[in-house]
Amino acid sequence: MRRGIVALAVALVTSAAAVPARADLLNFDLAGRLYTKYLYRNNDSQGLVSYGNPFWTDNISGDNGVGTEFELKVFGKVSKYVQAYARLQSRFGELWQDWWENGDYNASGTNTSGESEGMNHASYIKLRGTWVRLQVPTPSWWTHTLTWGSSDLGMFNAWTVGKVRYIDRDNGKGIFINGNVKQGFFTYDLAMIAMPKLWVGPWWSTGIGDPNLSNPFWSQDWAYGAKLNVAPDWGAFTLISILTNDVEVDRTDPDAVGSTYSTCKDDLGNPIVGCSKDNAVDTFSRFWNSVTTLEAQIDPLDWLSLNTFIGLSVQGLDDRLTANGVEQNQGVSPVVFRSTYKDFYKNADGFAFRQRFDFTTPVGLGVKIEYFNIGQEFNAIFGARREADVLLTEGFIEGGQLPTLNLANEFIDFDEAFVESCIGWHGATIQPTYNVSFPHGTFEVAAEGTLFSYNQNRQNRDVDKVYPDFLHSDGFTDTDLYDYANTTDRGRDPRSVYRRNQDRLSAIGVLNLKSTLDFYKGIDLGLKGKFIWDRDWRSHLTVDDDYLGKIVQVRARLGVGLADGLQGELGVQKDWWFENGRKGTLVTSEDGKRLVSVTGYNDDETQKLKVFFGLSYEYEGLKLRYRFEFLDKDQYREPADRNQHWLVFRSKASLEVNW
């Protein structure tokens, strides 16, 4: 008997030992990440990101510092059909030199108490995102999931709802339905997204900070999106529609906080007809924006691909609920200001059309051709703000072109590219490429030719009250040395697509040569030349304000594999900018038909030399990156005492491990 009990116990222990730990782990998956960034420059700003918040002063941006963030992702498998996810992450902004800061904020300024810099410097752990997902039991040819919580909104496109960048990927939250029939032959997405109160709307908010609102209301602001996709063997058709709706309370409702008629009596104490309290508050739409796109991808032949894109954006705003950001914020506004309160058909709307042809041949020759025409009032307020690109052309700056005034060239470092708005662009691009291989390597030639005009070309446009010009609409943009307030003549704001007087035509030519050599760990050689011709006849009342910009840029790069996982890079770039009539002041009569005065519009020349080198190393899960940059910029302006010079040394390094 006793022997039997022992044997049973041994059997139980043995069988338990064979399975146990796994049973727990099956339901629980953890992933961790540590990321450390070093940022240094020969100036006196302190912080961990080169370009911070351009509007609100923050205490984390600056060019000198080192800090670390920690991330913990928890995946749970609740049951066969239910999954869950949560991500905890520390706040990025604490410098190692902070030693410790407990997050208390001292309004009198920084001191040595360790209680003065606020939560930004406390590295506190924050719940960054969560979701719960139900996979509805369906036949194997149909998957249907419902997700409650975080999403990077990547199911839509840059024209409608932009995919949220990686570091912010869990900020967007909502309810999402996704379906897939017959392995992608038909897919659908439906979404109800909580609108970000921070940027989707006039005044870059859904009410906060709007001078017309004393009690901003954002908790019922939602965006609604739908996407249908059909993908036969020979192509794909995608229809996407999105509506953002920012609602505010009706301040005339006697039940609303701060109501103008809270007692249902007028200033003389007389009862207001029809006014009565019912303990319910009515709401109106302050701002809405709808974008619908249809994209057809057709691949009739192995060597030919066609892509047709059509888009329509419409927006409406109620000037009772939003103040005029063009008029009251120096022309810095993410929307064209035209109230639809009394006349719906005064809405700002715009079409977009894009046609692409993509030819490829077995001999390595390929040609892409694109025609594009984006309406001057097209605006995707919830569209991609960065890290996306809707046109083939490299554009004026290298980060990509997006059809929104709501670009976000912020919270980025000096080595990240800027994006620019392409609203109103109308033209065509041709991009031939040729690849050839030889015994110990390959050679690639890629070129671009783009010629385009602007649908905004017009005289005496109302940039005082209707069209935002972002205050700085002249001169080639310097993204190497950008400053939001434009105190150093950094040129046009990348969002500035409206100008009072414009008659502009631009051309861009790019030639890229690249060779890879199969020696040792591999060698890459790259040579790039870029030329921009930018002509704006501006006001037709005079030739004295005419602009002609000729930008030449040459870059050479050498990449070398130094060892397994170790790669080095060395490069040099030289810029010459010749700008006639870069900027000035033109004064006309009130009706814009008579010239009063022209001042400025001198001929400026800019030269920049950039030398950079970098190293990247990966070993056993350790990732190291380093980039150093030397930048020498001379801006020659008339008269000579306005010349400017920059001599910059800056570097960035990162160390990352994931487990």
Added chain:
Amino acid sequence: MRSVRTVLVLLSILGVTGVAAAARAEGVVSLKDPSGDDNGPGSYVYPTDAVYAAGAFDITAFDVEVKGSDVTFKVTVRSKIDDPWDSKSWPGGGNGFSLQFAQVYIDTDHKEGSGFRDALPGLNVRFRPESAYEKVVLLSPQNRPRLQSEVAAKAGALKGAVVIPKSTRVQGKSIVATVDAKDLGGVPAKGWGYAVLMQSNEGFPASTDLLSRKVNELAGQHRFGGGSDWECDPHVIDLVAAPGKGGADEAKAQHDQLAYKCDANNPDATPKVELPMVYP
């Protein structure tokens, strides 16, 4: 009218150069694969993120050509190959596509016991004894240093078999990789066997996977679904099955080859499925 004529001339030039090039190349292998079988053993589904377009991992053809001392491997899929993650901007630059990662295993001697049987880590498959391979060509969007580093760290024992192409590029629906014939041990010959396995490029792979994307029980935003959360399922989305004519029976053959059954008591110890090669 002039613009129409210009387009016609352009098309003619492209067509003529294509034909001329085709004439110069010597095709040694041309296999077909049925469309719609990009479901591994029959149950796999794509990740849910919108970048994973229908047909992106669905092999429809595999071609090997010899041009002088160069050998090109061309893997064609059902949909146009895009670059949604902008591979050119990756550290060191990528190869112009983002999603696909095709591995071409080559048996140059067709001798049992000669060569390697374990596929690269992350795929969870082996090859049958008579189909052991001598070389594996990586058609990846990652650049050479990244591939070298991954191979050194995770597949050191197979390092001698791995061939990293001197160029990998996209041509419409095809990924075309060029390697020196000497890296294969010679020009492809009659009797060589091929196994073309399709996976997805994972830039942030698990420590045990060589740039491959996992297959789980439920699909995730960036995980295939329809498999197992353990490592007992083959992480192969599509492959070219014999005889390589593209017939519907080849889809069934693929499903049979990739069929697996996890050991309930110790799933990760489940013997890996063993694949045959195609000997054209």
